[in-house]
Amino acid sequence: SIAVHKVESLRYGENPHQSGAYYSHYRDSLPFGAKQLGGKQLSYNNILDVDAAWRAVNSFDDPTVVIIKHLTPTGIASAPTIAEAYPLALRADPLSAFGCVMAVNRTVDDNFVEQLDSLFIEAIVAPGFTPTARTALNEGRQNCRLLQMSQPYDTTEYDIRSVHRGLLIQRRDAGDPSGVTWKTVTNRLPTAEETKALQYAWKACQHVKSNAIVVAKSHYTCGTGGGLPSRVDAAILAIEKAGEHAKGAVMASEALIPFPDTIEVAAKAGITAFIQPGGAIRDTKVIEAANAANMAMVFTSVRHFRH
CATH class of the missing domain: 3.40.140.20 (AICAR transformylase, duplication domain)
Incomplete structure (x- = not known):
């Protein structure tokens, strides 16, 4: 059996005519067990994109920026700092990045925030935000959701999807980083x-x-x-x-x-x-x-x- 509890109701589901809610099998009070440090409530679609972005960025060890739109990365880049990685990630598809969710695997600082310019961003997901970066984002991007994640992405859990009269359950794809079969x-x-x-x-x-x-x-x-x-x-x-x-x-x-x-x-x-x-x-x-x-x-x- 699968035991879950309702964390919060959402404004609507994937579309405005659909109802939606977020459930968790952890005793979380917010989606992902994250701290939301700014912006509006996460939407159904935001949650899906945040999950995809956090999953992707946790695949990389170096400072990395992942830009996600509709569950697909429009750009991924790694560099000595996330501020240096961001322009490379954006360059891969600047048109599709409008209204994106962005994930980084380092603390968001002032240098990173300065790189963002006027790009419309739905949410920024990170392991942390410096106080000054948080203030700058909240003042300049009042609707942008800022999510501080407490844990790296757990690839040992299961993916669960509903289908007609049932559920599909599989172990998550944790990748093949060793390359031994290449x-x-x-x-x-x-x-x-x-x-x-x-x-x-x-x-x-x-x-x-x-x-x-x-x-x-x-x-x-x-x-x-x-x-x-x-x-x-x-x-x-x-x-x-x-x-x-x-x-x-x-x-x-x-x-x-x-x-x-x-x-x-x-x-x-x-x-x-x-x-x-x-x-x-x-x-x-x-x-x-x-x-x-x-x-x-x-x-x-x-x-x-x-x-």
Whole structure:
């Protein structure tokens, strides 16, 4: 059995004509057991995006900024400080970032707040806020929700979704950070810089709704294509978002590449290395396309569908 208690009623659900509430199996008094330090009450959609953002940012050890819109990262970047990471995360898709939820894995300080400029942000999620940063945000962004999270994201729990006449329950996807199953399948091995970028792209791609494609460099995403029925269309969108930054970048796909077309599109954009699970019927054709483009390709043998 699943025991939960009602934490709070929400103004409405996903849409204004739907009722909504937040329940927890912990004795929390606020969603996520967080402290809300400013802004309006969290909405149903805010809660979903906060969860996705906090989940994603906790995948990274370095100071990292994750920008989320409708459960999908529009940009992820890591740097020596979150203030330095923010412009890189925003650059990946500044248009989609409007009305975003933003998560960081370091304390929000004045330097970070100064970088935000006039971007409309629904919520900022962080392990902490300095007093002056909190004051600046509350005075300049009165409706922006500020959430101080007390715990890192728990990947040992279960994902639960309701379906007609039942529930689907699964263990959360905790990723595959060790890379022990990775294998280079092309003639050319990835360079050290490409390997670093492939690791980053693979980690980021796990948080994008399927079909998911991420274009990335060593410490930031350049473009994302997610939630599309066609994988090659997801690649085209990711490349479009990346623009000139696609050249010399790498590409990740959270599931296998069924046809060479995605590789051909990537090569035309200047992608130099690719990471994917492998296991398609036409793997040989896909590998041949990568070799023809002098592209390094890594198979992970692990899939990360996200629906």
